[in-house]
Amino acid sequence: xxxxxxxxxxxxxxxxxxxxxxxxxxxxxxxxxxxxxxxxxxxxxxxxxxxxxxxxxxxxxxxxxxxxxxxxxxxxxxxxxxxxxxxxxxxxxxxxxxxxxxxxxxxxxxxxxxxxxxxxxxxxxxxxxxxxxxxxxxxxxxxxxxxxxxxxxxxxxxxxxxxxxxxxxxxxxxxxxxxxxxxxxxxxxxxxxxxxxxxxxxxxxxxxxxxxxxxxxxxxxxxxxxxxxxxxxxxxxxxxxxxxxxxxxxxxxxxxxxxxxxxxxxxxxxxxxxxxxxxxxx
Ligand SMILES: Nc1nc2c(ncn2[C@@H]2O[C@H](COP(=O)(O)OP(=O)(O)OP(=O)(O)O)[C@@H](O)[C@H]2O)c(=O)[nH]1
Ligand SMILES: [Mg+2]
Numbered sequence: 001x002x003x004x005x006x007x008x009x010x011x012x013x014x015x016x017x018x019x020x021x022x023x024x025x026x027x028x029x030x031x032x033x034x035x036x037x038x039x040x041x042x043x044x045x046x047x048x049x050x051x052x053x054x055x056x057x058x059x060x061x062x063x064x065x066x067x068x069x070x071x072x073x074x075x076x077x078x079x080x081x082x083x084x085x086x087x088x089x090x091x092x093x094x095x096x097x098x099x100x101x102x103x104x105x106x107x108x109x110x111x112x113x114x115x116x117x118x119x120x121x122x123x124x125x126x127x128x129x130x131x132x133x134x135x136x137x138x139x140x141x142x143x144x145x146x147x148x149x150x151x152x153x154x155x156x157x158x159x160x161x162x163x164x165x166x167x168x169x170x171x172x173x174x175x176x177x178x179x180x181x182x183x184x185x186x187x188x189x190x191x192x193x194x195x196x197x198x199x200x201x202x203x204x205x206x207x208x209x210x211x212x213x214x215x216x217x218x219x220x221x222x223x224x225x226x227x228x229x230x231x232x233x234x235x236x237x238x239x240x241x242x243x244x245x246x247x248x249x250x251x252x253x254x255x256x257x258x259x260x261x262x263x264x265x266x267x268x269x270x271x272x273x274x275x276x277x278x279x280x281x282x
Contacts, residue, residue, distance in 0.1 A: 057095050059118035060271060062141045065150035066161050067122025070186040074150055074254040075119040083119055090133060092121045095140050103268055115271055125164045128171040138172045145274040146180050153185040153193035159203050166240050177243040180270040184263055189253035201249045208245035
């Protein structure tokens with residue numbers, strides 16, 4: 001049997017010997033069939049595109065708070081994550097993720113109560129306008145179900161600090177304030193925090209309205225899947241007091257491992273509450 005090698009010409013068309021080319025049959029402008037029944041296709045010019053990919057972490061729980069409140073310490077206290085921790089603001093520059101083990105009290109079902117936590121960089125007043133590390137990482141809260149506010153209870157004015165963070169969330173995306181949340185009053189090992197704990201807890205737990213009073217939050221909003229990007233730039237008309245109160249306010253020292261069990265109990269309760277809502281299709 002006679003056999004010849006076929007090359008590829010510059011146009012990308014397989015180089016069919018002249019005697020065969022005459023018999024080549026055009027099936028369409030780009031496709032032809034040669035005498036030996038091979039289908040030849042004209043190459044097309046390639047395309048070039050520039051893509052900007054935006055990372056958005058997917059976590060069940062988002063940890064928020066002012067710089068130095070102890071968010072990363074909290075993550076390292078309850079998960080195997082080992083984020084950088086230091087006594088200066090903006091130690092965390094990118095979100096850290098950690099996996100919270102399931103509730104051992106559930107026995108064989110404990111794995112169904114596992115959750116992923118995201119420790120976000122510290123927020124400061126004006127973050128939604130780009131101050132501090134800006135608003136970029138606030139998008140990571142989009143897919144969270146529960147928000148945990150970490151407040152330094154030994155700071156000069158913890159209630160003011162707490163309101164600043166709530167306000168920043170509201171200005172970025174008011175839907176974030178509709179989600180169940182737990183406030184952790186951290187650093188209670190310090191005398192300054194310990195002495196004012198009850199009044200602080202009382203004051204923070206009374207900021208907000210009874211759940212169910214708000215008509216604008218849909219179930220989809222709670223799960224964070226249907227929030228429009230427009231919502232992220234609208235501040236909304238409501239004030240902090242018009243959004244739901246915290247699910248719980250717990251005192252802890254995440255550094256000294258004080259109050260961890262109670263804190264976990266409340267975070268898990270808030271997560272369970274979300275799972276009661278039907279998830280939208282992905
Ligand atoms: N006394 C005391 N110090 C704590 C506690 N939790 C955290 N700290 C300290 O507070 C400082 C800040 O802790 P981080 O966990 O880095 O705080 P952060 O909120 O992640 O800070 P940013 O990443 O800057 O937003 C560190 O020096 C911690 O050791 C606590 O329960 N008690
Ligand atoms: Mg940190």
